[in-house]
Amino acid sequence: MKSLVTGATGFLGSAVMRCLLTAGHEVRVLVRPNSNRKNLENLPIEISEGDLLDHHSLSQAVKNCDNLFHVAADYRLWVPDPQTMNAINVDGTQALIMAAAKAGIKRMVYTSSVATLGLTADGSPATEETPCNFATIAGYYKRSKYQAEQVVKKLTNDYQLPIIIVNPSTPIGPCDVRPTPTGRIVLDTISGRMPAYIDTGLNIAHVDDIAYGHLLAFQHGKYGERYILGGDNMMLLQILNSIDEITGVTTNRIKLPANLMLPIAWCMEKIATVTHSEPRATLDGIRMAKKLMFFSSEKACRELGYQYRPAIEALKDAVFWFKDNGYCEF
Secondary structure (H helix, E strand, O other), rough: EEEEEEEOOOHHHHHHHHHHOOOOEEEEEEEOOOOOHHOOOOOOOOOEEEEEEEEHHHHHHOOOOOEEOOOOOOOOEEEEEHHHHHHHHHHHHHHHHHHHOOOOEEEEEOOOOHHHOOOOOOOOOOOOOOOOOHHOOHHHHHHHHHHHHHHHHHHHHHHHOOOOEEOOOOEEEOOOOOHHHHHHHHHHHHOOOOOEEEEEEEEEEEEEHHHHHHHHHHOOOOOOEEEEEEEEEEEHHHHHHHHHHHHHOOOOOOEOOOHHHHHHHHHHHHHHHHHOOOOOHHHHHHHHHHHOEEEOOHHHHHHHHOOOOOOHHHHHHHHHHHHOOOOOOO
């Protein structure tokens, strides 16, 4: 049984790839020619060079595969050109799924995001059924993932395609090579660059638990359904203090109102347009932080057998992986 995995050079995609190899799948990965391949080293995989922007390469990648795990996405909270993000996350997803359907792929798992879900007014955990208003979604990334999920749902219904959707929350753990925006929160905390915080909350899950959730969705998920793959709901201050406990550093942090951070983020974005480096704070990120991003994985636990370890274990694995790989010292 051969499975194609997209995004395998990245954080979550590499975890899904390793999980499938452990489960006995033959694995082919779609890799851009210029990608960092650290997460692929010394693994028994087949590499198909291509790009979600190169639709011809997608037809080659899915050829003779039985299954598809589409994990790849342009995951950034700030982009100078949102059209490129849409071309990858929305148009690329549609082209890949159509190529997979044409090739006769038997089962597909599409990695969406909790970014496509609504949030509750009282901060209680949202579910797969919590309504989402597209007009209120903050950020190009979230909007692109919402649009991509709508495309996937339409293709599933219109062509009766064998697609299961998973909605990961905030993955934390080892092998965050890039690192991702959430990985940078961990790194900034270790490096003493988080002297202040906003009173917000996130759902933290170990990346390997989310990856195993993909396998469970493949094995037990129902076509057209979506499943939140998450972990523990934590306030941001809890997360930062937990990282301090792991590193043995005590930091007295200042609580800042979100609105006070908006002009700072605006300045950082303006600087980023000149330096072409991603800003540490973004307007969209601050706007998102105004709500508690808490989610429930109860459906995945009940229907798939999904389980997750305590968030502190994810944070520990992330901290020590960053240290062991030269990203930081403490």
